[in-house]
Amino acid sequence: MKPLVYRRTSLQALALGALATPWSLVHAETSLAQAMRRALALRDEASRAGDQAYGAVVWRAGEIVGSAPSRVVTHNDPTAHAEMEAIRDAAKRLRSRDLSGCVLVSSARPCRMCETAAMWAGISRMVYGENMTDAGAPR
Numbered sequence: 246m247k248p249l250v251y252r253r254t255s256l257q258a259l260a261l262g263a264l265a266t267p268w269s270l271v272h273a274e275t276s277l278a279q280a281m282r283r284a285l286a287l288r289d290e291a292s293r294a295g296d297q298a299y300g301a302v303v304w305r306a307g308e309i310v311g312s313a314p315s316r317v318v319t320h321n322d323p324t325a326h327a328e329m330e331a332i333r334d335a336a337k338r339l340r341s342r343d344l345s346g347c348v349l350v351s352s353a354r355p356c357r358m359c360e361t362a363a364m365w366a367g368i369s370r371m372v373y374g375e376n377m378t379d380a381g382a383p384r
């Protein structure tokens with residue numbers, strides 16, 4: 246069992262609110278900091294693949310429910326930002342377009358397109374960069 250580690254109290258409060266039961270807190274595997282490390286690894290993966298150097302993860306209640314590198318160049322899709330792809334991945338995996346309670350964890354500050362997509366998906370909060378900057382709820 247790994248302890249949950251948060252750098253900001255507001256994020257901790259959100260994460261705790263997103264958890265269904267105290268039992269799931271005990272068994273939560275992936276902290277937000279670990280989710281960020283994954284987003285940064287996806288950024289590096291995108292870079293190695295010749296794409297734009299961005300990566301993103303959708304995290305909820307101690308687990309990564311969606312993730313993606315940028316695919317703008319490799320898929321010739323100007324909207325395939327890492328955050329858009331991660332949101333699509335999470336919605337597909339969760340079989341829901343409602344991602345409320347989820348945190349969008351990305352290697353850089355989401356652009357307006359991605360923030361709007363996060364808002365439509367009901368994402369609760371955005372965190373970006375190696376310093377885990379809290380960008381608040383998408384608007």
Ligand SMILES: [Zn+2]
Binds near residue numbers: 326327328358
């Ligand atoms: Zn974007």
